[in-house]
Amino acid sequence: MGPTRKRDLTGAVVGAAFLSYLVVLQLFRWFPPITVWTGLSLLGVAIAEALWARHIRAKINDGEIGDGPGWVHPLAVARSLVIAKASAWVGALVLGWWAGVLVYFLPRRPWLRAAAEDTTGTVVAAVSALALVVAALWLQHCCKSPPDPTERGEGAET
Template identity: 65%
Template structure:
């Protein structure tokens, strides 16, 4: 399993943004109000993942990976990578949705009162989704094993 590529996440976000824009164009009048709290749950998850990333990184850096004695179990690190990958994809999809909503709302703010009221909430939600993507990529980065030191015992090629 390789690291999640930003390019792949970007493609997913753009695809969801296009789909989201189409859905919002057809269904906006049926939407509930978008408040600043609409995307805040993503910020909580992003903060938790970023904090866990710093913890895992410190444990790996200090060599506290292994079994027993207050060490971080290797399966915990592997599960953290899976959570990070899933969160990155979810964050990219949600970011795409909110970008699609914003593409609909921004040009209509001056003519549609509800669009002006919903815009700040959509901006907050998009920023929280972006924070989740960044935190997930950070956690994934922190779960990498340290580089092996170069082996000086090998003779140089002549």
């Protein structure tokens, strides 16, 4: 399992935005109002992942990976990596959805009251989804093992 590529996530965002624009174009009249609270749950998950990434990075840097008390088990790091990959993809797809909705709303704001009222909630949801993508990529980065100093000859005796 390799790291999530940013170009793949970008493709997912663009594809989801295109599809969501088409869906909103046809079905907007049946949509419920979009409030500021709509996307804040993703922001909560993003904050939790960023805090967990900071914790994991500190444990890895301090060498506290293993079965000791207060240490992080290697399987917990592997599970964190899987969660980070899944979160990055979910965040990218949701970001694409809200970007498509926003592309629909922005030109219609002056004459469509619902679009004007829902734009703020849509922006908050899109920013929350972007925060989830960034936090997930950060968590992936923090799950990497530090380089072994003996591999480059730094710790080897001559």
